[in-house]
Amino acid sequence: xxxxxxxxxxxxxxxxxxxxxxxxxxxxxxxxxxxxxxxxxxxxxxxxxxxxxxxxxxxxxxxxxxxxxxxxxxxxxxxxxxxxxxxxxxxxxxxxxxxxxxxxxxxxxxxxxxxxxxxxxxxxxxxxxxxxxxxxxxxxxxxxxxxxxxxxxxxxxxxxxxxxxxxxxxxxxxxxxxxxxxxxxxxxxxxxxxxxxxxxxxxxxxxxxxxxxxxxxxxxxxxxxxxxxxxxxxxxxxxxxxxxxxxxxxxxxxxxxxxxxxxxxxxxxxxxxxxxxx
Amino acid sequence: xxxxxxxxxxxxxxxxxxxxxxxxxxxxxxxxxxxxxxxxxxxxxxxxxxxxxxxxxxxxxxxxxxxxxxxxxxxxxxxxxxxxxxxxxxxxxxxxxxxxxxxxxxxxxxxxxxxxxxxxxxxxxxxxxxxxxxxxxxxxxxxxxxxxxxxxxxxxxxxxxxxxxxxxxxxxxxxxxxxxxxxxxxxxxxxxxxxxxxxxxxxxxxxxxxxxxxxxxxxxxxxxxxxxxxxxxxxxxxxxxxxxxxxxxxxxxxxxxxxxxxxxxxxxxxxxxxxxxxxxxxxxxxxxxxxxxxxxxxxxxxxxxxxxxxxxxxxxxxxxxxxxxxxxxxxxxxxxxxxxxxxxxxxxxxxxxxxxxxxxxxxxxx
Ligand SMILES: Nc1ncnc2c1ncn2[C@@H]1O[C@H](COP(=O)(O)OP(=O)(O)O)[C@@H](O)[C@H]1O
Ligand SMILES: [Mg+2]
Numbered sequence: 011x012x013x014x015x016x017x018x019x020x021x022x023x024x025x026x027x028x029x030x031x032x033x034x035x036x037x038x039x040x041x042x043x044x045x046x047x048x049x050x051x052x053x054x055x056x057x058x059x060x061x062x063x064x065x066x067x068x069x070x071x072x073x074x075x076x077x078x079x080x081x082x083x084x085x086x087x088x089x090x091x092x093x094x095x096x097x098x099x100x101x102x103x104x105x106x107x108x109x110x111x112x113x114x115x116x117x118x119x120x121x122x123x124x125x126x127x128x129x130x131x132x133x134x135x136x137x138x139x140x141x142x143x144x145x146x147x148x149x150x151x152x153x154x155x156x157x158x159x160x161x162x163x164x165x166x167x168x169x170x171x172x173x174x175x176x177x178x179x180x181x182x183x184x185x186x187x188x189x190x191x192x193x194x195x196x197x198x199x200x201x202x203x204x205x206x207x208x209x210x211x212x213x214x215x216x217x218x219x220x221x222x223x224x225x226x227x228x229x230x231x232x233x234x235x236x237x238x239x240x241x242x243x244x245x246x247x248x249x250x251x252x253x254x255x256x257x258x259x260x261x262x263x264x265x266x267x268x269x270x271x272x273x274x275x276x277x278x279x280x281x282x283x284x285x286x287x288x
Numbered sequence: 289x290x291x292x293x294x295x296x297x298x299x300x301x302x303x304x305x306x307x308x309x310x311x312x313x314x315x316x317x318x319x320x321x322x323x324x325x326x327x328x329x330x331x332x333x334x335x336x337x338x339x340x341x342x343x344x345x346x347x348x349x350x351x352x353x354x355x356x357x358x359x360x361x362x363x364x365x366x367x368x369x370x371x372x373x374x375x376x377x378x379x380x381x382x383x384x385x386x387x388x389x390x391x392x393x394x395x396x397x398x399x400x401x402x403x404x405x406x407x408x409x410x411x412x413x414x415x416x417x418x419x420x421x422x423x424x425x426x427x428x429x430x431x432x433x434x435x436x437x438x439x440x441x442x443x444x445x446x447x448x449x450x451x452x453x454x455x456x457x458x459x460x461x462x463x464x465x466x467x468x469x470x471x472x473x474x475x476x477x478x479x480x481x482x483x484x485x486x487x488x489x490x491x492x493x494x495x496x497x498x499x500x501x502x503x504x505x506x507x508x509x510x511x512x513x514x515x516x517x518x519x520x521x522x523x524x525x526x527x528x529x530x531x532x533x534x535x536x537x538x539x540x541x542x543x544x545x546x547x548x549x550x551x552x553x554x555x556x557x558x559x560x561x562x563x564x565x566x567x568x569x570x571x572x573x574x575x576x577x578x579x580x581x582x583x584x585x586x587x588x589x590x591x592x593x594x595x596x597x598x599x600x601x602x603x604x605x606x607x608x609x610x611x612x613x614x615x616x617x618x619x620x621x622x623x624x625x626x627x628x629x630x631x632x633x634x635x636x637x638x639x640x641x642x643x644x645x646x647x648x649x650x651x652x653x654x
Contacts, residue, residue: 178373180369180370180371180373181373181374181375181376183340183369183373184367184369184373184374184375184434185386186360186361187338187340187360187361187365187366187367187387188361188386188387188390188434188438189361189387189390189391190361190386194390198386202377203376203377
């Protein structure tokens with residue numbers, strides 16, 4: 011009897027915690043919607059109201075038309091896509107060879123990869139800036155693509171190693187018996203079996219690049235080349251912050267990630283559970 | 289000609305010797321079965337024949353060609369893996385066609401071969417499915433099909449039935465035997481199951497601890513095992529073993545176990561002379577215990593008195609468990625209606641069919 015009751019209490023406890031976590035996560039989004047879609051007078055009124063009193067699209071339209079937010083988001087998209095491409099081009103072959111060819115320096119290699127993850131990205135801002143400046147890449151989106159790739163490569167490689175190791179070697183051996191060359195084992199057997207994992211890595215790196223702020227703020231000065239994060243933050247001035255513009259541009263900036271989350275959720279969950287829980 | 293022979297084949301992994309100086313001769317069109325307990329080196333041997341494993345020492349011949357340095361794809365062999373190792377992202381059709389496409393055979397030829405194999409294996413309706421939409425038995429057929437379409441000289445099977453349920457295993461045994469006759473190819477088949485070996489093989493190779501124990505026709509191994517391991521491994525229920533001493537009384541050699549004295553049959557008397565007063569192991573197969581002595585002048589019967597501990601009825605026959613000396617024994621009996629658990633009964637051992645093993649070397653004396 012008491013056992014059953016304990017389980018009951020535990021369940022209530024868990025739902026309680028989940029409820030508050032949900033509130034904590036959902037409330038800022040709600041606040042973003044609330045601020046964006048009210049007339050400016052109401053949105054900036056003090057004390058603020060927790061509920062919609064009237065609805066207005068004015069600020070959204072203003073932000074869309076009078077600022078370069080669309081351009082910034084497009085830049086974000088270019089950078090994130092570039093990072094995904096660079097990342098996959100490097101991490102897939104790297105992970106495959108680490109998983110398949112067990113050579114002695116693998117452990118050292120993996121350790122080094124892990125160590126790079128422990129270096130705070132901020133430390134690399136100045137060196138990277140100097141490097142990009144010396145090759146004429148400052149104020150160029152390509153510098154962001156390269157810098158963000160450095161940040162995301164270890165994670166991508168790490169996840170993919172797990173996936174490649176999960177492919178039974180016997181499948182490749184069967185292909186060897188069928189006459190496949192080493193290259194074919196990679197292209198015709200292992201690579202197609204890893205497509206789902208590659209989607210996962212693509213999504214995760216896309217988000218990383220999409221959300222990156224520090225490098226974007228430092229390396230790009232030309233306003234037309236800003237990415238979304240920098241653009242949104244630009245509404246927060248030193249003396250004056252247009253909170254409603256911050257919220258409206260944030261909302262526009264969040265649409266794409268939300269769509270990705272909604273439609274590709276299963277890949278994200280799988281990547282996190284299979285790639286890390288090894 | 290596709291005979292397969294291994295000459296002094298050994299394989300070491302770091303510090304384990306997986307296979308030790310193996311000599312095997314498999315004739316063309318043989319159904320050769322490598323059998324032995326788990327870890328005895330069967331898979332390693334098969335993989336070496338396939339070319340997936342380099343020999344540490346020794347030579348491997350397929351036909352008359354030394355293949356130690358020949359690539360797997362050029363050995364004209366096909367392998368069915370224990371896990372089947374189907375390509376998960378390809379349809380059944382493509383699984384079978386993959387190797388043929390790599391060989392750049394004409395499309396029509398590929399299609400003919402795949403359809404023919406599908407027909408033989410009864411998997412025609414499954415050709416467009418992916419492996420994960422198949423049952424274990426169906427996957428197994430596809431794996432066999434992938435081997436058949438290549439029309440190899442030698443087929444290698446690694447425990448292909450071990451993942452199937454008991455009933456399917458029995459029917460697949462017969463099917464693979466039929467396939468062997470139909471294809472007329474040499475088959476090297478690995479299993480830990482001696483029943484599979486006995487029922488399918490034209491020649492059995494018994495292995496243990498990486499060494500070949502004995503090879504020969506199934507019944508030859510059954511009747512004349514060359515050592516205690518083979519005697520105990522081949523046959524089910526296994527041969528009963530008892531430790532004891534050979535004594536001489538009134539000029540006749542007797543095997544003494546506990547209080548019982550069993551007179552050794554005439555034809556054994558001479559050979560056992562040199563083992564007098566020495567420890568030997570006596571072996572009796574379960575079917576060589578009888579309720580009454582058979583009327584046959586050639587054979588002699590020794591009687592023992594035992595207490596029935598368990599009776600396992602199987603229908604046609606029953607297994608009777610009892611203890612002799614300190615060893616648990618099993619007898620296979622036709623009729624057990626007259627006995628019940630706890631009864632004291634007399635059993636007659638057909639001494640002409642018994643075996644004696646040297647206790648030190650485990651080798652067969654008689
Ligand atoms: N790749 C390997 N690395 C190290 N040891 C191995 C390897 N493959 C097999 N072995 C060892 O070799 C022995 C024989 O293995 P195997 O041929 O797979 O046995 P079987 O197929 O008869 O069960 C075992 O002791 C096994 O642990
Ligand atoms: Mg094995």
